[in-house]
Amino acid sequence: MSQAWIIVTEEKQTPALVAMAKGLGGKVIAAVIGPRALAEAAAAAGPDAVKWVETEQGRPAEAYAGPVARLIAADAPGAVVASASAAGRVLAGATAVKLGAAMIPRGLKLSAAGETTLLERADLDGRVIETIASAGPVVTFYAGGDVERTPCSPAPIETVAADGVADIRLEKTEPAAGADAGITKASVVVSVGRGLKKKDDLTLIQGLATALGAEIGCSMPVADDLGWVEKERYVGRSGQHITPRLYIAVGIQGAPQHLEGIRGTKVVVGINNDPDAPIFKAADFGIVGDLYEVVPALRAALGK
Ligand SMILES: Cc1cc2nc3c(=O)[nH]c(=O)nc-3n(C[C@H](O)[C@H](O)[C@H](O)COP(=O)(O)OP(=O)(O)OC[C@H]3O[C@@H](n4cnc5c(N)ncnc54)[C@H](O)[C@@H]3O)c2cc1C
Incomplete structure (x- = not known):
């Protein structure tokens, strides 16, 4: 029974990533890229272990694609599920390349049938659910709904040193055109x-x-x-x-x-x-x- 990893770059949907990864039947390891508080939130969402890559202030999570991909690939997991955030998708892609795995977007459900990994994914705007069978590892980002957090004792958090972090920095943040749409405040x-x-x-x-x-x-x-x-x-x-x-x-x-x-x-x-x-x-x-x-x-x- 091979283990699955999840890639966490934001707290949202972490319980859903854990639930999906558990479908493979083995242990679930969370690679958390972000501040300590994010690692602690992920640890409480039900994985068996957390590997925490601390991000430096002002350095986007995408900068850690190399070290995260190497960390996960070294464990040779059967599946990797990332959050659908922009950073989650980038880290998933880098991990798929390092792992030599198929990158299959919009995953919903994972399971194992003998040596085969089955991944359900949404296609055609969610009108179709395809089941992909893979003889090797699969990497996806999650496209399903939220899952209730079930109470559990927090998983141990191990700090992982990140080598080869890309030299990119957040210079400034400003509202994009149209961001003043006001739709969230409209009555x-x-x-x-x-x-x-x-x-x-x-x-x-x-x-x-x-x-x-x-x-x-x-x-x-x-x-x-x-x-x-x-x-x-x-x-x-x-x-x-x-x-x-x-x-x-x-x-x-x-x-x-x-x-x-x-x-x-x-x-x-x-x-x-x-x-x-x-x-x-x-x-x-x-x-x-x-x-x-x-x-x-x-x-x-x-x-x-
Ligand atoms: C992971 C995932 C996330 C998604 N997230 C979102 C999301 O955040 N928001 C979102 O909107 N969708 C989302 N979708 C897509 C969603 O599933 C639907 O496909 C989408 O909302 C359909 O858009 P629609 O109703 O405009 O178009 P359609 O499904 O094409 O519906 C058009 C409607 O217009 C009606 N119609 C046609 N002509 C007329 C007419 N002359 N007068 C009156 N009525 C007419 C039709 O009867 C039909 O009901 C997501 C899908 C997936 C898989």
């Missing part, structure tokens, strides 16, 4: 999904948002795949988590990953031409109809 958000046919039609959504004094939000594909709206405005598990008084989802199907971003919202309104769209299960009010008719009608009703 009303009009959010648009792939039900919109073309980018120019955003004027329709903007018109409704202006009439309501709302901020514009969107589903992940509208920002990530289509690039129609700034990435800072997409809502969901991997995007913004918001709790406005009113959230109007226009042409958004209501995928679980999207709904995770509006938990705690007071009133959710769904506008969708498919009466079976999942958004209607989550919505307080639903309008079944073509957004190209419903949105202008709403604006007319608002007198704007």
Whole structure:
């Protein structure tokens, strides 16, 4: 039974990484790259041991890709699961190269069938779950949801000296363009999904948002795949988590990953031409109809 490693660069999702790595059936070792507090949080999340690589003030975790990859590869684990943070992905990639392992993004579940490692991973925006069988080690970054932390005694923490750290430093941090989107503070958000046919039609959504004094939000594909709206405005598990008084989802199907971003919202309104769209299960009010008719009608009703 081979052991699995997890790569921790942030506290978020550490219990989920541990739970996934345990699926391989062996011990779970956590490589923690960050401050002591992060190592302690990881130790309490259920791994068997923690190897702590302390980061210097102002040095990004990515600088430690070389030493972390060597540390993990020396143990020849059967699988490595990293967090989906930018640094987690970089460290996972470096480890895969050092280990001579397959790098398989968006892992959800690990298991072993005899000598074979099975990795379930999300594909096609989560519409498909593929099971990959590997005769050798696999490296992935996690794409699943959060897992409750189960009480356990903390794992021992061993400090690991890092040699060959890349000479990079954080010079300055400043807000990116669009970061002032204000969507996280807005009390009303009009959010648009792939039900919109073309980018120019955003004027329709903007018109409704202006009439309501709302901020514009969107589903992940509208920002990530289509690039129609700034990435800072997409809502969901991997995007913004918001709790406005009113959230109007226009042409958004209501995928679980999207709904995770509006938990705690007071009133959710769904506008969708498919009466079976999942958004209607989550919505307080639903309008079944073509957004190209419903949105202008709403604006007319608002007198704007
Ligand atoms: C790991 C992972 C993380 C993810 N994180 C996020 C996330 O943070 N946020 C997120 O949004 N998604 C996320 N996703 C993607 C998510 O699973 C969905 O694929 C995505 O939310 C779908 O976007 P959509 O509803 O805009 O598009 P679609 O699924 O294409 O739905 C479009 C909807 O518009 C309706 N429609 C079409 N035409 C009209 C019309 N004329 N009038 C009215 N309605 C119309 C359709 O009936 C349909 O319901 C994630 C996926 C994975 C795997």
